[in-house]
Amino acid sequence: MADKIIYMDNAATTPVRPEALAAMLPYFTEKFGNPSSIYRISAENKNAITTAREKIAETIHTTAENIYFTAGGSESDNWAIKAAAEAYAEKGKHIITSKIEHHAVLHTCEYLEKHGFEVTYLDVDENGLVDLKQLEASIRPDTILISVMFANNEIGTVEPIAEIGAIAKNHGVLFHTDAVQAYTKENIDVEAMHIDMLSASGHKIGGPKGIGFLYIRKGVKIRSLIHGGAQERRRRAGTENVTGIIGMAKAAELAVSEQKEITEKEKKIRDHLIARIEKEIPYARLNGDREKRLANNVNFSFRFIEGESMLIMLDGKGICASSGSACTSGSLDPSHVLLAIGLPHEIAHGSLRLTVSDQTTLEEADFVVDSLKEIVEKLRSMSPLYEDFIKNNK
Amino acid sequence: MYSEKVMDHFQNPRNVGEIEEASGVGTVGNAKCGDIMRMYLDIDDHQVIRDCKFKTFGCGAAVATSSMATELVKGKTVNEALKITNQAVMEALDGLPPVKVHCSLLAEEAIHAALWDYAEKNGIKIEGLAKPKSDIGEEEEEEEY
Numbered sequence: 001m002a003d004k005i006i007y008m009d010n011a012a013t014t015p016v017r018p019e020a021l022a023a024m025l026p027y028f029t030e031k032f033g034n035p036s037s038i039y040r041i042s043a044e045n046k047n048a049i050t051t052a053r054e055k056i057a058e059t060i061h062t063t064a065e066n067i068y069f070t071a072g073g074s075e076s077d078n079w080a081i082k083a084a085a086e087a088y089a090e091k092g093k094h095i096i097t098s099k100i101e102h103h104a105v106l107h108t109c110e111y112l113e114k115h116g117f118e119v120t121y122l123d124v125d126e127n128g129l130v131d132l133k134q135l136e137a138s139i140r141p142d143t144i145l146i147s148v149m150f151a152n153n154e155i156g157t158v159e160p161i162a163e164i165g166a167i168a169k170n171h172g173v174l175f176h177t178d179a180v181q182a183y184t185k186e187n188i189d190v191e192a193m194h195i196d197m198l199s200a201s202g203h204k205i206g207g208p209k210g211i212g213f214l215y216i217r218k219g220v221k222i223r224s225l226i227h228g229g230a231q232e233r234r235r236r237a238g239t240e241n242v243t244g245i246i247g248m249a250k251a252a253e254l255a256v257s258e259q260k261e262i263t264e265k266e267k268k269i270r271d272h273l274i275a276r277i278e279k280e281i282p283y284a285r286l287n288g289d290r291e292k293r294l295a296n297n298v299n300f301s302f303r304f305i306e307g308e309s310m311l312i313m314l315d316g317k318g319i320c321a322s323s324g325s326a327c328t329s330g331s332l333d334p335s336h337v338l339l340a341i342g343l344p345h346e347i348a349h350g351s352l353r354l355t356v357s358d359q360t361t362l363e364e365a366d367f368v369v370d371s372l373k374e375i376v377e378k379l380r381s382m383s384p385l386y387e388d389f390i391k392n393n394k
Numbered sequence: 395m396y397s398e399k400v401m402d403h404f405q406n407p408r409n410v411g412e413i414e415e416a417s418g419v420g421t422v423g424n425a426k427c428g429d430i431m432r433m434y435l436d437i438d439d440h441q442v443i444r445d446c447k448f449k450t451f452g453c454g455a456a457v458a459t460s461s462m463a464t465e466l467v468k469g470k471t472v473n474e475a476l477k478i479t480n481q482a483v484m485e486a487l488d489g490l491p492p493v494k495v496h497c498s499l500l501a502e503e504a505i506h507a508a509l510w511d512y513a514e515k516n517g518i519k520i521e522g523l524a525k526p527k528s529d530i531g532e533e534e535e536e537e538e539y
């Protein structure tokens with residue numbers, strides 16, 4: 001085993017930033033008070049939460065009363081979609097989403113389908129972009145919700161969110177976006193983009209795990225997720241995850257204020273990886289849009305080989321990455337995202353996602369490409385598909 | 395997730411390659427599910443398997459089971475090889491995670507498919523060997539890339 005770890009899976013999760021950790025620490029010990037209690041140490045905690053809520057609100061250009069803390073991206077997605085469906089069921093039972101959503105959205109929609117709702121799953125093009133015309137044409141009188149992700153977690157494609165928001169607004173349909181991957185990376189303005197609900201998560205942005213938020217525009221009817229105390233305007237009861245809230249807010253504040261530099265650094269590494277892989281590894285296909293792409297995302301399919309094998313070999317060299325192959329998803333099918341952009345199963349199985357951070361160095365990127373070349377070559381030399389391909393092309 | 399033996403056979407697979415003019419070749423699995431195994435057998439006049447090689451497209455477990463299967467098959471007679479079960483391959487690897495058991499089945503099928511090919515080529519019948527269901531390429535058209 002290599003002792004140095006090269007972490008290229010920042011879309012899966014990120015380490016907590018030291019500043020965020022430092023901000024959190026006192027709230028584990030001396031500042032342990034329940035924010036709802038009456039005494040001074042609790043009042044301070046309540047204030048800290050209020051400040052955190054304001055900071056978070058600023059990052060998406062809204063005000064604090066529209067921010068609801070949750071236990072993460074999955075919870076925010078579930079809440080937004082289920083509660084809106086329930087609240088607006090009298091108007092209609094039709095929901096529009098895309099084929100490349102995270103499972104937190106897709107499986108929630110499937111659940112609703114079992115409970116009398118109808119869901120349209122929009123196609124995407126070969127780069128993962130939804131078609132605005134198809135979206136608009138799918139809107140019916142009984143459509144109550146459009147949910148399209150801000151940026152895709154596998155292939156990094158950034159969707160035309162402002163345009164979708166405008167269409168939703170014109171038709172009087174609610175618009176929810178899962179911004180878990182885009183949050184703090186892309187500029188988000190819920191007003192200008194007409195976003196009614198937005199999900200985000202702490203652990204993707206240098207904050208802790210198990211904390212996230214849902215932005216709900218004032219006036220949107222939405223059922224409470226958890227009934228109990230008065231926290232989160234009674235919509236999500238339960239003593240607040242104070243440390244989580246403080247950590248996420250600190251991480252978000254820093255990430256947004258440093259966004260320009262971080263993006264520049266990440267893009268440089270990303271483009272270096274893409275350029276070298278395209279130049280030096282044959283039969284590789286870049287997945288996702290070249291331009292409308294998250295700054296930290298690289299996703300390739302390597303023909304004739306399978307993703308899990310690649311990941312284990314990369315791990316052997318201390319490189320952490322991920323894949324959309326079946327063997328890494330626990331089912332027999334490769335990633336729904338890769339199938340939705342039209343990749344044949346065989347090529348979808350051979351995908352690799354590298355997601356960098358502003359801490360990633362060019363040396364690390366070079367080491368990853370050098371390792372990858374060796375690994376792809378080794379796996380191809382063992383592949384019956386490659387053998388057939390070479391024989392058929394002689 | 396994988397045993398040390400599995401990791402060893404994945405990282406240092408035994409008998410990778412092809413055999414020119416093999417006595418029998420069998421390919422099983424399909425690209426749709428992400429596993430394809432091809433096994434080559436070199437069998438002498440006394441029905442002893444002199445050599446065995448493989449190529450596999452698949453996950454760590456698929457590669458390791460292929461590698462182990464070739465080890466188990468080598469030196470065996472055709473009839474002995476026929477009795478190698480997926481259970482035996484798994485045991486030899488100190489076990490597989492439950493979701494990977496299908497990979498060991500593929501290894502067993504690959505041996506059978508190669509033996510079937512050998513039997514067909516030589517016009518012999520091997521007691522207890524059924525025609526393998528080779529589903530390679532099923533549902534797969536020539537893909538535009």
Ligand SMILES: Cc1ncc(COP(=O)(O)O)c(C=O)c1O
Pocket residue numbers: 011012071072073074075077102104149151152153178179180181201202203210211212
């Ligand atoms: C796009 C997207 N949505 C939702 C989630 C779920 O977030 P969490 O892990 O905070 O529940 C993720 C994380 O994997 C994601 O990438």
